[in-house]
Amino acid sequence: MIKVEGYSGKARATTITTEHGEIKTPIFMPVGTRASVKCMWQEDLYEMNAQIILGNTYHLYLRPGHELIEKVGGGLHGFMNWDKPILTDSGGFQVFSLSDINKITEEGVTFSSHIDGSKHLISPEKSMEIQKGLGSDIVMAFDECPKLPATKDTLRESMELTLRWAKRCIDYKLRDYQKLFGIVQGGLHKDLRTECMQRLEEMDFPGLALGGLSVGEKNEEMVDFLNDFVHTMPDQKPRYLMGVGKPLDILNGIRAGIDMFDCVLPTRNARNGQFLTHDGPLNIKNLRFREDTLPADPSCDCKVCKTYSRSYIRHLYTTGEFLAGNLITYHNLYFMIKMTQDARQAILDDRFDDYYKEFYNRYTSRKW
Ligand SMILES: CC1(C)O[C@H]2[C@@H](O1)[C@@]1(COC(C)(C)O1)O[C@@H]2CNc1nc2cc3nc(N)[nH]c(=O)c3cc2[nH]1
Numbered sequence: 001m002i003k004v005e006g007y008s009g010k011a012r013a014t015t016i017t018t019e020h021g022e023i024k025t026p027i028f029m030p031v032g033t034r035a036s037v038k039c040m041w042q043e044d045l046y047e048m049n050a051q052i053i054l055g056n057t058y059h060l061y062l063r064p065g066h067e068l069i070e071k072v073g074g075g076l077h078g079f080m081n082w083d084k085p086i087l088t089d090s091g092g093f094q095v096f097s098l099s100d101i102n103k104i105t106e107e108g109v110t111f112s113s114h115i116d117g118s119k120h121l122i123s124p125e126k127s128m129e130i131q132k133g134l135g136s137d138i139v140m141a142f143d144e145c146p147k148l149p150a151t152k153d154t155l156r157e158s159m160e161l162t163l164r165w166a167k168r169c170i171d172y173k174l175r176d177y178q179k180l181f182g183i184v185q186g187g188l189h190k191d192l193r194t195e196c197m198q199r200l201e202e203m204d205f206p207g208l209a210l211g212g213l214s215v216g217e218k219n220e221e222m223v224d225f226l227n228d229f230v231h232t233m234p235d236q237k238p239r240y241l242m243g244v245g246k247p248l249d250i251l252n253g254i255r256a257g258i259d260m261f262d263c264v265l266p267t268r269n270a271r272n273g274q275f276l277t278h279d280g281p282l283n284i285k286n287l288r289f290r291e292d293t294l295p296a297d298p299s300c301d302c303k304v305c306k307t308y309s310r311s312y313i314r315h316l317y318t319t320g321e322f323l324a325g326n327l328i329t330y331h332n333l334y335f336m337i338k339m340t341q342d343a344r345q346a347i348l349d350d351r352f353d354d355y356y357k358e359f360y361n362r363y364t365s366r367k368w
């Protein structure tokens with residue numbers, strides 16, 4: 001499942017083996033919630049060396065349904081014609097963030113669909129059934145992500161429920177190639193998190209994720225927690241930080257020892273005109289780019305930066321041309337993937353600290 005290839009401080013480089021191929025970490029995973037990474041063809045993702053993408057249990061269960069995906073495509077890989085690894089989130093978090101009518105019981109979460117208001121229950125078993133049908137390579141346990149701020153008692157109660165649900169997931173029979181990751185909860189309390197991790201370890205999940213973060217807590221709180229906790233996680237298991245993040249958040253996560261990341265922001269903000277560049281975020285709407293013949297990021301060698309000017313892409317964006325979303329999304333995903341590849345090489349050369357400082361100083365230079 002995982003081979004740790006080197007450390008540079010607490011940062012590490014690994015290779016994770018799945019049924020649909022190897023994943024070289026640190027890795028950024030493009031989010032393809034409803035079987036599509038928005039504005040991207042699968043060919044674009046192959047071209048930029050995306051190694052694994054995310055799908056979402058909640059969304060695909062509601063539309064088109066995991067049964068249809070299994071019947072038509074034999075699972076998500078065949079349905080969307082993507083033959084590399086897929087990781088699917090388990091649905092609980094999305095219920096809480098998308099369906100405002102939901103109720104939590106020991107059985108699971110009942111909610112009204114944000115699409116048509118129909119009533120549904122997702123239990124640990126139902127989440128496993130859906131992810132089994134989707135045929136994802138990495139399956140996330142069904143957990144509860146507590147709303148912050150929360151008292152320690154509330155966090156403990158929620159953690160205990162997550163652990164009972166985790167046991168029900170581990171007892172469910174997935175397909176032999178599917179790997180089930182446990183999700184560590186416990187807010188920002190190291191003692192709760194350590195207890196949760198130890199009790200998940202007794203169930204022997206092949207990988208562990210950190211949930212309950214990037215949910216509105218202060219950034220420095222998350223970074224301090226990661227620096228204090230991640231290196232205590234099992235060395236021989238993949239470590240996945242859910243929902244993180246912006247470029248600097250990811251580099252902070254790598255520095256703490258995290259292997260896998262996902263975030264909707266590079267694709268979502270692309271559709272709002274934001275380019276991620278080595279000199280920080282650039283909003284193409286800005287009038288200063290109206291006649292700018294430079295590429296969005298002169299230090300980027302992606303096909304967008306080698307072909308189109310800021311002026312042209314600003315024109316596309318301001319006139320509402322769909323091509324703007326395609327071009328900015330392609331560049332942003334390329335940027336995130338290239339950043340994690342450069343970080344991986346820096347780790348293997350044991351110079352990650354230098355890489356971090358160089359990237360950080362330039363990215364925060366506030367050139368625009
Ligand atoms: C859902 C959506 C689109 O992804 C963003 C964004 O909204 C949003 C929603 O609340 C803000 C902070 C405003 O950002 O948080 C997402 C990125 N943070 C994040 N994703 C997560 C996914 C998770 N999945 C599971 N199963 N368990 C978790 O504990 C978990 C924690 C997570 N934290």
Ligand SMILES: [Zn+2]
Nearest residue numbers: 300302305331
């Ligand atoms: Zn580019």
